[in-house]
Every structure is written in C-alpha cells, then in structure tokens.
C-alpha cells in the first residue's frame with residue numbers, strides 16, 4: 384500500500400473554493416525543505432550551507448521557500464538574475480535582514496547601483512565584471528563585496544584560464560573589491576566515478592593558490608556528497624533542498640517536498656476502433672474506461688509524458704494514454720473500481736512514492752525540469768512552515 388501524502392491528508396483542502404476552481408492542487412512541504420537543509424548541513428559538518436533559490440526556488444515559490452530556509456539558519460543565498468535578487472531582498476527584509484544574496488549571472492552592465500541599493504553581491508564572471516565593480520568601488524570611496532567565479536571546466540560562466548592568468552599577474556585589478564568568495568562550479572558531480580570531478584577540484588585548488596586568500600566554494604547538491612575535499616568554506620546546494628535525488632541510481636537521501644493531485648473531470652467508456660486525443664494515435668483495443676484530468680503541458684505536465692506517464696488512484700497505477708494536451712490528460716482507468724474512477728475523484732500525479740525523479744524518468748528529463756516547469760494554475764498549498 385502506498386503511503387498517504389500527509390500534507391494533503393485534510394480533505395478540507397479539497398473543498399476550498401480555490402482548490403475547486405483550480406481543479407488541481409500542488410502541495411509544497413516547507414517542513415520537508417527545512418529537513419533537507421538540516422540533512423545537507425549534517426553532511427557538511429562545520430562547513431556552512433548556502434541555499435540556491437534561482438528560478439523562483441526551483442518553481443516552488445521564493446516567497447514561501449526563502450523564509451523557511453532562513454528560519455532553518457540559512458544566511459547565504461544564490462539566485463540567477465538581478466531581478467530575482469531584488470525580490471529576495473524584499474522577501475528576506477524581515478526574517479533575515481543580514482542575508483547575503485549572490486547574483487550568479489553576474490554584474491549587469493549599467494545596473495551597479497541596484498546591487499548597492501539592495502546590498503546584493505554580484506558573482507563577477509569576467510575581467511570586465513571585475514573592472515566595472517572596481518570602478519564603482521573607487522567612485523563610492525569604499526570596498527564593495529563580491530564573489531569571483533573561476534571557470535574550472537564548465538565553459539559557461541566565470542573567468543576562463545587566460546583571464547585567471549591575467550588576474551594572478553595583476554592582482555591590483557581587485558583593488559576596491561572585497562572578495563567575499565572565490566567559487567567554481569562542477570559539471571559532473573552526480574557522476575561520482577567519472578574523472579571530471581577530481582580534475583576540476585585540482586584546477587580549482589591550483590587557481591586559489593594564485594589569488595589573494597578568500598573563502599572558497601565548489602559544491603552543488605551532488606557535490607556535497609563527494610566528501611569533505613569538495614566542501615571548502617561554503618556549499619551551494621539547490622535541487623536537493625527541494626527533494627530531488629542528488630545521487631542518481633542510489634537511494635534518495637532527501638525527503639519529498641511536492642505533491643500534486645487533480646480531480647477527474649469526466650469518465651467515458653469507449654471500445655475499438657475509437658481513439659483518444661489529438662492525432663488519434665491511442666486506439667482502444669477493446670472496451671475500456673478513460674478518465675480526463677484538467678492538467679496539461681501548459682501546467683508543466685510535459686508533452687513527452689504522452690503515452691508514458693504514470694498516475695495513481697488510491698495507490699493503484701493508471702497510465703497516461705494518448706497525447707498530453709495543453710490543459711488535459713487522459714488516463715486508462717479500466718482496472719480501477721468505478722467508485723474511485725469517477726468525476727470528482729482524486730488522482731495523484733506527484734506523491735511521496737512518485738516524486739519528480741520518477742516522473743522525470745518517464746518524461747526523458749531530469750527532476751530539475753519537472754520542478755521548474757510546475758505551472759501557475761495549480762492551487763498551491765504550503766505546509767509545515
């Protein structure tokens with residue numbers, strides 16, 4: 384028997400007008416996010432644990448998630464864009480006024496004043512970023528804090544080796560900048576046996592010896608589990624906080640955070656040679672019953688789950704048949720007792736047993752994409768703050 388989703392155990396959630404209007408309820412367990420933060424912190428020992436909250440806290444809602452993480456002791460936060468950082472400063476103004484908020488995408492040209500006004504730390508990704516921030520510091524007449532990102536093999540953001548050479552030869556380029564963090568990012572941390580981690584670790588260590596001493600950071604979620612060599616002075620997990628398995632192929636050390644339930648809109652009985660949905664490419668082989676849910680690819684239920692996804696009615700697996708459409712999916716409920724597979728009946732799309740990782744496997748993607756795709760039409764219920 385599959386365990387009930389405790390965050391939605393209360394049927395009153397389903398009878399609220401907002402839940403009925405939406406047709407589907409997304410539950411987000413803030414207590415589970417806090418538990419995951421504690422587990423990551425335990426794995427890190429004395430090394431502090433930052434919280435990566437980009438993309439609206441991986442789709443789960445920055446406004447609720449960030450205060451929960453702050454309540455658990457997080458003081459260092461990373462987001463991608465300047466807009467996200469400004470929003471986060473507002474969210475944390477009361478619960479965590481001293482939070483340090485880093486903008487991973489760097490220093491947006493012409494926006495230097497915004498970083499100052501909101502006390503944000505740009506992650507300086509190039510000599511150009513460094514020059515612009517140093518110039519601003521000179522104009523302000525005081526040292527300005529920032530992180531500096533050194534590219535150790537991702538070839539995406541950060542100073543490439545040639546720019547590191549120049550910075551090492553001309554450290555005065557950093558004058559006026561309080562380097563609060565030297566960071567790099569792992570490309571293959573979830574591949575524990577692969578050679579890339581050790582190579583990036585060695586390159587990052589070598590780079591650190593060439594620059595003025597500063598706190599260092601390398602590990603993302605899977606990196607936390609690569610051991611103390613990878614921890615340095617600060618870890619930067621994101622997805623593991625939100626329940627996605629940082630150790631693919633191994634038991635998930637994190638607890639599930641999201642649940643998604645939808646009500647059946649209609650059930651119909653069909654028979655061969657009828658077909659279901661767009662393209663008519665699901666064809667009934669005989670008498671069967673089909674239930675329709677009001678969730679589709681516009682809600683982040685990915686179209687690649689057509690004829691592949693699994694859902695559950697009172698713990699019994701039912702298959703998505705036919706194509707996922709914008710607002711609807713269709714399920715084969717032939718084997719479910721009609722008392723359960725009825726209009727208004729409840730179907731689990733994400734629950735403690737089918738988390739984002741399993742749905743991602745069926746969709747041919749990763750849990751990160753399942754979370755960040757979660758749509759805006761669901762009625763959202765936050766529990767366990």
Ligand SMILES: *Cc1c(COP(=O)(O)O)cnc(C)c1O
Pocket residue numbers: 435437487567568602603604605619620621622623
């Ligand atoms: C997204 C991101 C992280 C967090 O990665 P997860 O795999 O979600 O833990 C850490 N550091 C940087 C630079 C990132 O872009």
